[in-house]
Amino acid sequence: xxxxxxxxxxxxxxLLHGQEVAKSNWIIGPSIGYQHQEKSFLKASLWALKxxxxxxxxxxxxxxxxxxxxxxxxxxxxxxxxxxxxAKGVWPFIKAELTPYTVxxxxxxxxxxxxxxxxxxxFDIKQKDPLPPIKGFNFSMGLSIPLNYHLR
Numbered sequence: 001x002x003x004x005x006x007x008x009x010x011x012x013x014x015l016l017h018g019q020e021v022a023k024s025n026w027i028i029g030p031s032i033g034y035q036h037q038e039k040s041f042l043k044a045s046l047w048a049l050k051x052x053x054x055x056x057x058x059x060x061x062x063x064x065x066x067x068x069x070x071x072x073x074x075x076x077x078x079x080x081x082x083x084x085x086x087a088k089g090v091w092p093f094i095k096a097e098l099t100p101y102t103v104x105x106x107x108x109x110x111x112x113x114x115x116x117x118x119x120x121x122x123f124d125i126k127q128k129d130p131l132p133p134i135k136g137f138n139f140s141m142g143l144s145i146p147l148n149y150h151l152r
Contacts (some may be wrong), residue, residue, distance in 0.1 A: 028046070029145045030047075039067050043066075061079065092109070094107055103123045115142070
């Protein structure tokens with residue numbers, strides 16, 4: 001009887017251990033936002049954030065910007081990289097965004113990588129017809145939804 005109870009106890013420990021959340025070095029999730037740069041854009045992306053030590057984080061984004069012109073929707077792909085400096089509640093950051101039409105460096109503030117506001121300047125690479133050149137000063141706001149807040 002004691003052996004049976006002991007074996008059942010050991011099996012339950014194994015099952016409980018199997019239910020633990022696997023921890024990763026990355027926090028991932030979707031984000032949505034708004035940007036104004038010559039036109040208004042809705043932004044949607046997937047992102048991954050990595051702790052690089054000393055309360056500094058590096059984030060990579062891949063997404064799409066959507067705008068309207070002449071009753072048509074236009075979708076512009078975008079890649080981004082963000083470096084968060086000394087993250088403690090309010091996270092100052094520097095960011096670079098690249099589309100086929102614009103390169104945009106930015107600076108901003110984020111609250112725990114969830115709410116962000118940034119300003120920057122976009123440099124025109126080429127023009128997408130029939131849109132006007134997407135260049136000049138830029139303001140953006142975003143909401144990021146972390147799907148896992150577990151770091152190793």
